[in-house]
C-alpha cells in the first residue's frame with residue numbers, strides 16, 4: 001500500500017484526520033497501529049502503558065483493514081486508541097492500578113470498549129491510573145508500567161518531573177505525548193477533567209448515565225462515568241458518539257436517552273450563548289496563572305459573541321467533604337468483593353495459629369492488607385465508618401442531603417445561563433512527590449470538579465494557556481465547561497468554537 005503520509009506526521013494527525021486517512025486508504029490500520037505501538041515503546045519512560053498485546057492489536061487492525069477494503073467500515077474504522085486500565089478487556093490484563101487485580105483477565109469487554117470496537121477502533125493497550133481511580137496525581141498506582149520492573153509514577157509529557165493528574169493520568173499523558181490519538185478515561189470526581197487540564201488535552205465527562213458503566217471496575221457507582229480524552233473537542237465528539245447510549249440490561253443506571261451524533265452541532269454559532277461564571281470558582285487559593293488564563297479565555301468567548309453572566313454556586317466548598325464521604329462509602333461497599341475468593345489476589349501465608357480470628361477471616365484480612373494500597377485502605381476505612389450504625393445519620397445521610405442541595409444550586413444557576421465556565425483545578429500539575437504524603441492536599445485540588453460530579457452534570461476540560469510564573473513555567477492550564485443534563489452537544493460546540501479561534505490545544509510538548 002502506498003503511504004503518501006510520512007510516518008512522522010501520522011501521530012500529529014487528529015482523530016478526524018487519521019480516520020479520514022484510514023478510510024481513503026492513505027494509511028492502513030496495521031501501519032497506524034504499528035506506528036503508535038512503536039511510539040509507545042520509544043516513550044515507555046513516561047510510564048503510561050501498563051499492558052500491551054501486539055498480536056491482539058494487529059489482529060484487530062487487520063480486521064479493520066478488511067472492513068475498509070470490503071466497504072463496510074465503521075465510523076472510527078482502524079483508529080488506534082488506548083483504554084484506561086479501569087475498563088475490563090478480554091485481550092489485555094485489567095488491574096485498575098491495583099495489586100489486588102494484578103494479572104487479572106476479564107472474560108468479556110466493558111460496554112464502552114465493545115462499542116468503540118464495533119465502530120472499528122483498534123486497542124493499543126491499557127493505561128495506568130490511580131488504584132481503583134482513587135487519586136488526583138496517578139501516584140497511587142501499584143502496577144509497574146510496561147518496560148519497567150518497578151512501580152513508578154506516570155510522568156507529565158510537559159515536564160517529566162511533574163504528575164500528569166489523575167486518576168486518568170496515563171490517558172492524558174498518551175494523548176499529550178501523541179502516543180495515541182485518543183484514549184478513554186473515567187471521571188468520578190474529576191478524573192477526566194483534571195488530568196486533561198494538567199496535560200493540555202481535551203476531555204469530556206458526559207452526564208451520569210450516558211455511557212454504560214458495565215465492565216468499568218466500580219469505585220463509586222453513583223458517580224463513575226466514562227468519557228473520551230483527545231486533543232480537541234471535535235475528536236472527543238467523534239469518540240463520545242460511539243461511547244454513549246442506553247444499556248438497560250447491564251447498567252440499570254444508564255439513561256434511557258438515545259445516542260447522539262455529537263459532531264453535528266460543533267459549528268453552530270455561539271452568538272448569545274450565556275456563560276455563567278461562578279464567583280466561588282475564583283476565590284482564594286486559585287493560582288494567578290490559572291486565573292489569568294481562564295479570564296483571558298472568558299474574554300475570548302465574549303469576542304465570539306457569548307455573554308458572561310455572574311452566577312453563584314454557594315455550596316462549592318461543601319462538595320469536598322460531601323464527595324469524600326459519599327465516594328468512600330460507595331467504595332467500601334464496591335471493594336468488598338475483593339476477598340481473595342472470587343477475584344484477584346489471595347494471600348499465600350495467612351494462617352497464624354496464635355490469631356484469635358477464624359482461618360477464613362485470617363485469609364480475608366491478609367489478602368486485603370496485601371492487595372490494597374494506602375489510599376484505597378484509607379477510603380475503605382472512612383467509608384465503613386460513615387456507613388456504620390450510629391454514624392450513618394451524622395455523615396452519610398447528611399452528605400446525601402447536601403448533595404441534593406448542590407444539584408439544586410446548579411439548576412438555579414442554569415435559569416440564568418446555558419453553560420458554566422471556570423477553572424478545572426486551582427493550580428497547574430504539581431511535582432511528583434510534592435503532595436504524596438498529604439491526602440487532604442490532593443482532595444482539595446478537586447474543589448472545582450467535585451460539585452459537577454455530585455450533581456451528575458456533563459463537564460469538559462479544554463486547554464486555555466500555559467503558566468508564566470517561573471516555578472510553573474510552561475505547564476498547561478485547563479478551563480472547565482459544565483452543562484445541564486444531556487447538554488454534551490452544547491458543551492462540545494462551545495469548546496469547538498473556542499478551539500477554532502485559539503491554538504492552545506495544538507501545542508505539543510517538546511521531545512514528542
Ligand SMILES: NC(=O)C[C@H](N)C(=O)O
Nearest residue numbers: 133134135188189190191
Ligand atoms: N476518581 C476521581 O474522579 C478522582 C478524585 N480525585 C478521587 O480521588 O476520587
